[in-house]
Amino acid sequence: MLRLGIDIGGTFTDFALIDGSARRTVIHKRLTTPDDPARAVLEGVASIADEAGIAVGAIEEIIHGTTLVTNALIERRGAKVGMLVTEGFRDTFDIGQEQRYDLYDMRLRFAEPLVPRRHRVEIAERITHTGAVLTPLDEAAVRSALAYLVETEGCEAIAVCYLHAYRSATHEEATEAIARSLYPEIPVSTSSGVFPYAREFERWTTTCANAYAQPMVDTYLARLTDGLAEIGFAGRLAIIGSGGGLMSPETARQHPVRLLESGPAAGVLMAARLGEAHRIDNLLSFDLGGTTAKGALVRGGKPFKTYSFEAAHAYKHKSGSGLKLQIPVIDMAEIGSGGGSIVRIDQLGLMRVGPESAGAMPGPVAYGRGGKEATLTDANLVLGYLDADYFLGGAMRLDAAGARNALDARGKPLGLETLRTAWGIHDIANEDISRAFRMHATERGFDYRRSGMAAFGGGGPIHAARIARKLKVPQVVFPAGAGVMSAFGMLSGAAQFEVIRSHRTAIDALTGDDFKRAFAPLEEEASAYLLSAGLAPEAISIERRLDMRYRGQGYDIEVALPPGDPAALLAALPALFDAAYGAVFEVTLDEPVEIVSLKVEASGPRPVPVPILAKATGSAEDALKGSRMAYFPTAGGLIDTPVYDRYRLTTDAEVTGPALIEERESTVLLDAGDVGTVTPSGDIVAAIAL
């Protein structure tokens, strides 16, 4: 079976082809075409088929991740959206959340709403938090508002945002029906349809973002499916969503906002598969790229998910300055430390790395593309971790002298030698990343100290062993193909769709049958997306979760229901809630418990993993390709360090640090005493000398 993963990134579009029967993989990388992203995809599909010696028509499945929606929000290139909103609440986006995200900065900026105020029209209607109709929908007002927005103002998409629509969708659905009958060509997003969670500010922002992205995603997917058909592709196309599940193009068109973060999510999925393959229950997923690093947590093979996500930061990369959305998303910490992170000296005379970044252009000084400021990559080059002649497999020569001068320009005024400056930059970045992992894990009650780590991205494998030390993480997995992990990750995803519905009930008032009946429509809705993508009903598995709380408390706890008939599981619900509550608060209260909402995730079968590399046994010595001077303070400083060729390492080969293991897109660094072992799948699993 031939399956192809395609990840459109900011700079490169990555392709990974897995040929299941021949047990081989083919990788392809080409520049992203930002003006028309489908072009690079179509050209790349043809190229990789050519390289692999197969016909495009032989590819059975293409799985695709895209930054289209992310970039549209950042660059504000979306549609002109008209919003219908409950009377009295037109200004919700302007009023905002009434909190400053930085206490000391008097000049904070916040994300501009996606819909300007003149395109927000109030409609008389009101539903209470119990779902009762307080004020009936003024349908005449809906008609005239739509006429104004579409005909006078030229809006290309409509967002319907009513209060408590997560509780009862009747008014939003009636409004949608009117819009569809009057303007069938205009896409409509309702807040109850997009993701019906309480919290109006985030839900409405999400609804508007969905409407904003819809026409663009429509055009893109039409171009892509047509283009693929033209070059002979006749298989299934799936798009990976922010939560890591695969969606059909039809589903993606309805829910374009769920395409945010799709590339990074695929990287975490791959990390999760690695955790399973190597039997690591608690895993930190660590991805270090050109501008940022990303951290995520995986337990028992499942990435931690969340329902809040902030896109398009508007001020100094600060959390709080972006668009606050509610979608199912893999819970990632974004860390302002990447290869291009710029080194500066702060007001206290201390060295800092990032969050400002030289990005891909001009990039680090070492790239020789006009970068003037010292970056993390420059430090890694001066420390000997990167080979100036073998960067991207030798495709790009690095300027070591330039890097050294740039470091001196920062370090010399502080009285620091070049090597000391370089080490400081490297170690400070490690400390910053460790700190972000500590916070992210602690906030989620995850004990990072005894977990494992999977490291990927261009820079992850250089930093992972030392970050693991700081976090007291004993084991790090360095996967094969670390530089195109997201493209591989897509091939490990399963078709998935999650829906949520508000369902406020006291659990003592429920019967088993009520409970089962409450889930039924969600199961049907979530499954429908998978059935329409061609899955057989028996291939779909259902996971049920509930948001629950003690009555009167303002915060919910998520409780996962074990597999089985919900009617029979109702009796176990109080104990499940107590356990979930106790895991967070360490106590339980003697208060009545209620259900707030129900969630159902329908999943298709997961593809069977195909080992990426499989080589005969041998010893590490066969792969030793030389040595160079590199800085290992724990082993005495600048030392002659063995350098291994990753492609020649064989199963069971053992490499003991200090050592560097090179592949085209990344370099693995093992520190003194770390022992890396090559597994049959081609991964390197390192025991860290804590």
Place this chain on the structure above:
Amino acid sequence: MTAERFDAVDLSILWERLVSITDEGATALIRTSFSTLVREGFDLSILIFDAAGRMIAQSTKCIPVFIGTAPVTLSHMLMKFGGKLKPGDVVVSNDPTIGTGHMYDLAVMRPIFRNGEIAGYAMSITHLPDIGGMGFSVSAREIYHEGLRLPILKLVKEGVLDEDIVELIRLNVRVSDQVMGDIHASIAASAVVARQVLDFMEEYDLASLTPLADEILAQTEAAVRTALAALPDAEYTSETDVEAHEEVRTLKCRINKAGESLTIDFEGTGPCVGAGINVPFPYTRSMALYAIKCLTTPDIPNNDGSTVPITVTAPVGSILNAVPPAASAGRHTIGHFVVPLIYAAMAEIVPDRVTAASGLTDIMTIQGRHADGSELSATYFAAGGFGGLDGLDGRQTTPGSSNIGTTPIEVFEPLSGLLVEKKALRPDSGGAGQFRGGAGQTIVLRNATGHPMTVFSMANRTQFPAEGLFGGKAGALREHLIDGEPVSGQGRHTLMPDGRLTLNQAGGGGYGPPAKRPTAAVRADLEAGFLSPDGAARAYGVRWDD
């Protein structure tokens, strides 16, 4: 170890790690906290002190009240228990006069022992869900009405929890499980911080925190002194009138900037009043330190080095230096004025950094019964507009002085039994100016419970608006109305079934003369709902003809 060992790299790493330990502790506490203020508003702090009791690291996210207060608390704890602390001891107190100014905030301190010696101290301070008394309101006449005041005492002695004190606390508070849950979490957090400090010393082979502390404090102090030295030497004054529970008080401040140091004196400020809005001195001082930090060194971490060059004084017994029996549960109502007071005084020195006065925050507590008869109690926050700045309009509905987020309507309605009928920008409320003040908002709440409801208001700016700067105009006043009739912003009101409470939030002050505001900006304000056509004509002389 000598101080020479720390270069810019070492210091960066070691310092970051200490702050990281406090941030991790704060994160863990927020996760388990029962208090809305802690969860949504960072009303907590975690701190590390060296063996000499000098504060060297503090969790990053907090509100202003935690700047500079904890060292005072620790020094009083050491005055009582110095030399008598044993491993496993935990000392607590919520005394507002040595803490943060109200009894909701409990300080929990644990000495860090290494090889039988004290290596430092770990402390957590969190806002408890309840402390008994009259609840979170300004209605108390004296401190004895405000709940349980815990003197400095050992809650845990050599690892053994004092069950008598626990029983005393449980008996005196509402939601006692939640209160004790938060206290236990604080005790656990102090243990985690202490353990991590010991691991840190082990990892970096530090026999003592003292040399590192010397370096951290010296660098911080030097940065503050450098920033102060860059300002011209002079004496600056300002004063403002504030409503104080059916009376008016004048707050005065005199700032003297000389060389690398600065003194702030609130001499001349009026006396305390018989309501829970008096401000104990630690709160006044922290607000003053916060204001100066924003103007001079906003990016440096909080520690004792940053406060050394700044001296703050206020006359004992004044409303900015309240002593028992003065009540202080709602001390923010007056205390929030310290920041605009200082900005007004500093405006001449740093005109490009100050903001015009802000509309500040409206906080109220609501008590009553849900439609089904069960008890309800909820807190509501609403922000006025932010003050204008040089080159930047004040942002609408943004809390000034302190910081707290709003509760979403969809979450608030079921908690409070109130129906939010409207929440909209309040046109013409932001002060006119070249850079206008931020708009306030109008909120209409209807009692949908079918039962009478009690509203405890803790509002300000109902008589004295947020003033503009450099010719900018004042923002609109805050107004509270019940069924259309104005009511006092500080006190207790009954809202009958289906009664409507209207809150008009105060606007921020403008910056610079309105005549200098470009017509295009005025038109944009009309479009954005910040101005009405009439308001535009009144404030800027611009007629909107369309």
